Amino acid sequence: MAPSVLIAGAGPTGLVLALVLLQNNISVRIIEKEPTHRIGSRGSGIQVRYSLLYLLQPRTLELYDILGILPEIQQEGAPIPPMARYNPGEREPVAVARLGEWVEPTPDTPHANSLSLSQERHEAILRGCLQKLGCTVELGSELRGFEQRADHVVAHIATAGVEERTRFDWLVGADGGRSVVRKQLGLSFLGETHAEQSIALGDIVIEEGIDPGRWHSWSVPPKLCVVLLLRGQYSDAHSPFRVALRSNNSTSKVFMFAYAGRPAHLAETPLTRDEFIDEFYAFTGRRDVKFGETSWLSIYRPNLRMVDKMQAGRVFIAGDAAHCHSPTGGQGLNSSVQDAANLGWKLALVHKGAAPAALLETYSEERVRVVAQMLALTTTLYKKTFSQPGAAPDEDGWRRGGELHMLGVNYCGSSIVLEQAGAGGGNAYAKATGGRVQAAYRAPDAPGLVRVGAKEAPTRLFAVFRASVHTVLLFGGGGDAAARRRVVDVLARLPADAVQAVLVRPAGTGTAPEGDASAFAAVLEDREGHAHAGYGVAADELAVVVVRPDGVVGAVVSDAEGVGEYFAKILV
Template identity: 55%
Template sequence: MSNSSVLIALVLQGFVLALVLLKNGVSVRIIEKEMSHRVGSRGSAIQPRTLELYDILGVLPNILKVGEGVPLMVKYVRGEINPVGTITLSEHVKPTPDTPHPNGHVVPQDVHEEVLRAYLRDLGCSVELGSQLLSLEQFPDSVVARIVKTDADGNQIEEDTRFDWLIGTDGARSIVRKQLGLSFLGETQSEHIAFGDIVIEGVDPNFWHMWHEPPKLLYLRPSGLNSKVFMLIFTDSSKALAGKTFTREELIEEFYAMTDRRDVTFGPAPWLSDYRLMRVGRVFIAGDAAHCHSPAGGQGLNSSVQDVVNLGWKLALVQKGLAPEALLNTYSEERLRVIGQMLQLTTDLHKKIFRGDSKNPDQGWFRGGDIQMLGVNYCGSPIVQEDDAVQGASVTPYSKSGTGRIQAAYRAPDAPGLVPLRCTPSCFFGGDDTTRAEVLGRLPKKTVRAVLLLPKGQTATDGSSTALVLEDRAGHAYAGYGMRVDELTVVIVRPDGVVGAVVIDVEGVERYFHKILS
């Protein structure tokens, strides 16, 4: 048996999964087939919901330090140096107590990954470069992985190592997916997209830049305010370029042909890629290894992070013997529904952006609303205890709750201004002391952190030593959660920041945890 419980073959979301597992006491080993860490901005948009998950994981401060807000996009016509218009990609939203991170953040992916690797190093985990998964063999209680390790001189050593679990987050060309015999289901879009990072002189890095002459569209996305590296994205919705692979020189010629901007010059291209669009029917592994889709809307990286956070807390409970293995089945059950909606959303955006809309040609560029992912929910999940009034209601996986109160299956609002009254080692609002004590006594030991939230000016008299007692001195918790001060309400918040249940009695608490724990 390996010293590590989980093997992760990775791209960025593998780092996040490793953080979740390590913070929950599960050992991991991370392998990367490349000999050096990838460079390039790639997926750079971090949506508000992902920022909230990073806050839960404790990595948000350093992510915010290295990025910036979403800039304006400027539009050009052929031969003109000055733009003819602007597009607001995202309106700035003022933070509120229940949503402290409402605005997206832009971080080049290589910088993003380095921040996460630094947190992993602090937890004693590093990425094994030059290590590639060759094959795997599954057994009832483990997985044997054949790994080839290549050193700087090109020497190779193969090993067969046994793990409890193996997670493939290794991108659209996933070896893990191929080993499992899984394939993408659905239709391929006809558009061809070529993109990559390239050094450019002559354009302002404070803006995105766009030229659109149907069926072709080209835009430049800066990597940062002080960087000359831009991502160049070129698409042709005709079939003339189907199957073509672009070189750096060919992409530059397409730029000059569309813009007549010979004042713009090009330097090295750290990486280039071609992208074929695909819809996914079933998801059994995480991130781009499971769902490949249009880059429109900046949903891919964020959906991948949410995949692994959903999987991570469940895998940690199962690995530690606190939950049955059947809990892992809910990973696909919860995420398939969300990913299906995400694929539809990105496909619709893709059509608006790359095929054009004569009535509102700029509509597809807006990055607010559902794209921020604050409404992503798990309604209908077998491990969510929904209110009878909303259970089975027709809601989309990206829609916010319309009830005006806290609701199971949706994100748990934030609530600043809480003041500790007694720091003794799900959330309890109001109610009499006797009932609260009874509920606390029934909670699973060493698995649930109990927090008693009291309204301003009230103190606890039950003498319980099992809860962290906080006073809602600013009133944001009771207001944001829609709670009354004169009745007990228990809000059970999952490790991924999703409300698992809203109950009013001991039986409700026990009924919920029976869904989760062994």
């Protein structure tokens, strides 16, 4: 029997979606038309596929925490080093500053700062997680087309010149900006292409002359040159999160470069190694920098586009197939991962028959609004970073904190979110205000939770949340006993394979009220008070917070009727 879902494209979008579906016990087949995995830079020779540097934003790190894969990401990733900016011809930088200010982690936001990680290692980690669940990427298999029926999709897949036609229940196109899936669906892809702003990209070994503990940039509009260490972690004595270069990467000398501002007649072809070196010396005046081999060379032209919907029947698109953008801001990969998280749990529930097919329509409803805001943000940053000729570089173009951390990304106005009257707003990137957790926004973490009756070490909410179920947090320290009983009765009737109920008791209570424990997957004592404080719930208050599998709060209610109203929007 064929797997239930075919995913075309094995970049981060497809890999994360496959992981979410597999954790939901949905069978997956994931194909990639390229014949090899992204190899990345080794310092010598030309490799088959290139590897870029990703900025993993805090919101993505939170999702990876919930998925259970964050430790491997943190082991391979590194804090973003300071950026040294130079005037051409000068060895000493005119400024050294961080792309974003260090944010002190808090109990409710433990992953407050971005990590940098090469595309090669990021995808390898995700593939390794899939392999543990029995799924491997099929290389050299290309989706040529598909036929959509009322109850299935027939995919045309070519492998080694042989085409197969296989039936699947669902098809997801995570196949990039030139998406076959998007084109066959006939979806709009409106926006603009900046053909005049050609950017030469590549990896090159720098033997000496460049400090690997910093990123480096030279800017005289319209020319801009950036070089940064691609592999390894950075050592920065002035950083509050100083880490040393790991021994296995301590000899890495491979840098990624981006060079913009070439003459128009040269904009259509990649720079050769020698051409880049000549351009670098002529522009920067830094002939003390000694270069080695290149591993890949390419051309990038900003393509700023998005669709107006991300689904047609049983076929979906996600990631770059649905939205292309400037790399400024580090939002593209992260938005793509959030696409996968949003679609994955909904598709799983509908496929299992636990939710109505209409739930899938909320994928477009929720994500298009967020992606539109992301595109506006990154386009503004792009214009500031690549200033017009004769203009001074815009300092704001180098800032990457604040909203770009994505901790405020929300689904206000969604038809499946049970928002309070007067809540929400038009900014899809704005954090909630008021000191109390709100529906449509991220669910905070909380450490120091002790499982009642267990001898194990304290846990935290991100370790309790799962990508396969809604987590209903009942803060049951107070309120009318009859009202609490009615809530417990409703929770006990919810399907155990779709919902887990967790009782959170105030510090000092220790045990659950008599008769309550059987309705809960866990009973937790908020020993350090972080859960009540982070969620804005008083110790003597009865409150119910429903957390979706993608880490978004679906509802904040105070009675059984509210719980029933929310799940009536989700489950059959």
